Amino acid sequence: MEGSESEALFDAHNLNPQRFVNEVLNSVDDMLDGAFHFLHQQAFEITSAAESGADRSQDLAKGVTYLRHLIQAVVDKRMDSWEKYCLRHCFTVPEGILLPEDQNSSRKDLLLQEGLSDVELDSQLDSLRNKLAAVGKESADLLREKHSLEKESTLSHIYDSFVTETLQLLEHNSVHQMLREIGETASKLRSKMGEVKIKRSEHVKRARFGRVIISGKKHVPHDPGLSASIEDIQEAANILKTA
Template identity: 25%
Template structure:
């Protein structure tokens, strides 16, 4: 109901002047870059003090609005006040009450904000957090920087070697997959042959193959002998054939 007349924290607190003062303080410290006051405050508390204060302000203004809205609804619904005050006058009075409460709250909250920023959320310029003391007590020298560069180069070389090994392993895995595919195909054929043998009542496949091979060799020997006999007969027939002789 009263959301339309609420004022954002930035328009009431003079945000620009506070930012300028904080920046001036940070630049005047002359410490390590990590000791920037705003960054330090966020690093230590885990949130920016400005966002915390803005959140508290918005919550309080919302509570004020809810209070005025409930009060307005109470007078609007009560039968005793319907004849004594009109709806328009009640609305105007509610708006004036909200503005009065908000103005009084803004003045009080300004004092609270100044106290929080100066005494609670402010980290003095001479304070260095424990995690940043190493940057001041043990600064990085040129030799340390060169050593770090050498270590980085060694790590890059190890990464390149590892990538090469990975490529070789991937190629080897592809070859293994191809061999496995061939073996699976041979195994499937062998299982098929075993099934055929079982259906044909062949108990020992090895003996059967040996027997068939022997019989095949015997048949080949007989065929070769028959071919030799037939060739010999053909030669005999050619030798006894009559050849006419021409008379002169």
């Protein structure tokens, strides 16, 4: 695009590239002026304290001036190149850009485009909100399911522990009860055997006493001791069966 068209476009938007470049160049010149002015003052103060202050002051002033011209030439050359680059590349309007016929219409078009972009952004934001809400709901459901599974697992462990303790208690009570019943049966048997022993002892005494009385007789009465012993044995067997 030609320079006149570019300038017209920049003017339409209240922009002036050349003014920007000039302000930068003036700022660089001001910085150089301040730097060399400070250098000249420092050199004058140093030479004033010496004996031959006037001669040395003039020599230093010439040296500072020479350095300034040397550095200024290099800076000017570099800044010229920078100015050309900015004007040719940074502030050149690409081809195809048309000047707006009416500034107000261009603003309306810009606002319309911004409005459309805002609508699209709002739509995307709504979509993201819906997705985030769905993810949050799913996360809450998973969290509730996790708590439910943890609760079921805890109840299952408690149930298993209760069943185990109950079985151990039943086994312990069963063995204890069996031992107690064996002890009771043994006690009954000991008591019954004691009774049988007493009965046989009495029977033996009666038999001896009877033989003494009927020692001169031929007939000896029937001994009922055998039937009594069988009854006692049968009673002992019944005790064992019911134990």
